Amino acid sequence: MVGIVGAGQLARMTQQAAIALGVELRVLANDRRESAARVIPDAHIGDHRDLADLREFAKGCDVITFDHEHVPNEHIRALIAEGHRVHPGASALIHAQDKAVMRERLTAIGAPCPGWARVASLADVEAFAERYGWPVVLKAVRGGYDGRGVWVCASAEEARGPLSGGAELIAEEHVPFEREVAVLVARSPHGQGVSYPVVETVQQNGICVEVIAPAPGLDEGRAADAQHIALTIARELGVTGLLAVEMFDTGTGFVVNELAMRPHNSGHWTIEGARTSQFEQHLRAILDLPLGSPAPTAPVVVMANLLGGDDPDVFSRYEHVLAHDPEIKIHFYGKEVRPGRKIGHVTALGTDVDEVRERARHAARCLRGPVHA
Numbered sequence: 053m054v055g056i057v058g059a060g061q062l063a064r065m066t067q068q069a070a071i072a073l074g075v076e077l078r079v080l081a082n083d084r085r086e087s088a089a090r091v092i093p094d095a096h097i098g099d100h101r102d103l104a105d106l107r108e109f110a111k112g113c114d115v116i117t118f119d120h121e122h123v124p125n126e127h128i129r130a131l132i133a134e135g136h137r138v139h140p141g142a143s144a145l146i147h148a149q150d151k152a153v154m155r156e157r158l159t160a161i162g163a164p165c166p167g168w169a170r171v172a173s174l175a176d177v178e179a180f181a182e183r184y185g186w187p188v189v190l191k192a193v194r195g196g197y198d199g200r201g202v203w204v205c206a207s208a209e210e211a212r213g214p215l216s217g218g219a220e221l222i223a224e225e226h227v228p229f230e231r232e233v234a235v236l237v238a239r240s241p242h243g244q245g246v247s248y249p250v251v252e253t254v255q256q257n258g259i260c261v262e263v264i265a266p267a268p269g270l271d272e273g274r275a276a277d278a279q280h281i282a283l284t285i286a287r288e289l290g291v292t293g294l295l296a297v298e299m300f301d302t303g304t305g306f307v308v309n310e311l312a313m314r315p316h317n318s319g320h321w322t323i324e325g326a327r328t329s330q331f332e333q334h335l336r337a338i339l340d341l342p343l344g345s346p347a348p349t350a351p352v353v354v355m356a357n358l359l360g361g362d363d364p365d366v367f368s369r370y371e372h373v374l375a376h377d378p379e380i381k382i383h384f385y386g387k388e389v390r391p392g393r394k395i396g397h398v399t400a401l402g403t404d405v406d407e408v409r410e411r412a413r414h415a416a417r418c419l420r421g422p423v424h425a
Contacts, residue, residue, distance in 0.1 A: 058119025063088035229300035325353030
């Protein structure tokens with residue numbers, strides 16, 4: 053029995069992989085309307101911030117893992133102290149929960165990072181800008197995702213707003229980059245590690261809208277460099293399970309931006325596009341089974357996120373998309389449609405990157421709203 057704390061779309065998509073592996077899942081959900089609670093029968097209702105709820109949930113589970121990073125680290129340590137197997141462990145997961153801790157550790161192991169510092173006042177930010185220049189990137193130490201908790205400040209005046217919010221912040225050097233990429237790796241408790249191909253991630257308003265695998269135009273040597281960085285981080289941080297390393301590609305090197313220790317949006321393409329999906333790989337890793345092949349199943353795979361629009365009737369356009377492109381794959385997350393919310397994704401496979409991207413984009417556009425093309 054694998055217990056997943058959290059019942060979002062990541063836990064939901066893990067269920068399909070678990071069925072094939074003969075693994076039973078249990079999820080801790082806030083309520084039964086959550087994405088994974090709709091499809092996983094063993095859904096416990098509770099609060100991931102409550103140690104008593106976590107203890108009750110963990111009873112009978114062989115391994116505990118996570119759908120998100122928001123479980124208090126001290127609660128994870130308590131579960132481990134009580135004899136529960138938790139992957140990733142508290143000492144690893146803290147690096148995905150606390151950006152200051154992450155930067156301190158990555159700097160110590162020599163991973164490529166932007167200049168950074170803890171800041172608590174406008175004077176701190178101005179001192180940082182004197183060294184690294186404007187704009188300065190301010191980040192909430194905890195809780196930010198999908199562009200939330202990140203502010204690119206071109207001046208001291210613009211920094212006043214984030215500083216007044218009361219959140220603990222770090223400042224980071226603004227890195228000029230050509231594109232954003234991600235490397236998804238897996239590591240098991242006994243130290244086996246594998247890396248998926250480097251992918252390009254396309255962002256709009258801080259939200260990933262498209263993933264292209266492999267990253268176009270990235271030569272083998274530079275791709276191997278990025279994979280080496282990710283595998284080194286996984287080893288040095290003691291990660292068990294999946295690790296997604298988001299990076300800036302500067303054209304000559306890579307700079308680590310963010311970490312996630314769970315299945316990740318940048319890896320959804322692997323469901324159809326890799327020999328072993330990220331969801332199966334995560335289960336294999338945390339159960340200490342031999343890891344599966346991360347090799348792609350097609351020369352080009354493109355995943356486009358489906359964001360909710362003003363028209364909630366997504367299913368009225370479902371038939372058209374399937375008829376227009378019988379090879380397209382659609383995944384819905386069982387979520388209420390709201391503008392800008394991730395409610396699903398589509399995946400296209402092929403040989404020509406421009407053609408595959410257009411197929412994925414067309415399907416996503418059509419599902420979001422009427423397309424006249």
